[in-house]
Amino acid sequence: MEPLIHIRTKKDIPEEYIDTPVGLFLEYHNLGRKFEEHKMAELLIGMCMDSRIVLNIPNNFTYVLRTGGANMRDLEFNISYAVAVGGIKYIIVLGHTNCAMINLMSKKDDYIKGLVDNGGWEKYLAEEHFYQSEPVYEIKNEIDFVLKETMRLRLKYRKVTVVPMIYRVKTNHIYLIEE
Ligand SMILES: [Zn+2]
Numbered sequence: 001m002e003p004l005i006h007i008r009t010k011k012d013i014p015e016e017y018i019d020t021p022v023g024l025f026l027e028y029h030n031l032g033r034k035f036e037e038h039k040m041a042e043l044l045i046g047m048c049m050d051s052r053i054v055l056n057i058p059n060n061f062t063y064v065l066r067t068g069g070a071n072m073r074d075l076e077f078n079i080s081y082a083v084a085v086g087g088i089k090y091i092i093v094l095g096h097t098n099c100a101m102i103n104l105m106s107k108k109d110d111y112i113k114g115l116v117d118n119g120g121w122e123k124y125l126a127e128e129h130f131y132q133s134e135p136v137y138e139i140k141n142e143i144d145f146v147l148k149e150t151m152r153l154r155l156k157y158r159k160v161t162v163v164p165m166i167y168r169v170k171t172n173h174i175y176l177i178e179e
Pocket residue numbers: 048049050068069070096098099100101
């Protein structure tokens with residue numbers, strides 16, 4: 001069984017996140033809480049660039065970094081900026097079901113051909129680019145990857161609370177990952 005906690009009422013939100021930006025995020029997105037005015041972002045969400053994912057949140061509530069698979073390995077400067085200058089104390093790593101960053105090898109030929117046809121790349125450079133990037137961006141399993149990314153960020157930003165979540169594309173609902 002998937003280790004996911006469905007947030008259907010405020011009671012489903014774990015005590016430690018109530019009245020924090022993390023709890024508020026779950027209330028806004030899943031529970032339709034009325035939008036409040038926010039003076040500044042107190043949260044950073046790292047999520048996939050997939051166009052099916054749309055967050056239901058008010059202006060100025062959170063920083064959002066989007067990349068394939070919510071993989072934030074190359075975005076350290078941006079994360080550090082949100083922590084250092086923005087003063088955020090919470091990060092959510094938001095993976096999702098049905099992510100295209102799973103099994104990238106099966107898309108190798110399309111990737112290389114597409115980069116040549118649509119991007120105007122030389123074929124050998126497109127191949128090199130794919131083989132260099134594939135190990136970095138392949139996530140294999142969305143839940144495992146989000147947990148790994150969460151652990152990595154916890155070690156790097158020890159005073160920041162990092163919380164793993166999954167967005168289910170079919171329902172547009174967000175789930176906490178039970179650790
Ligand atoms: Zn994705």
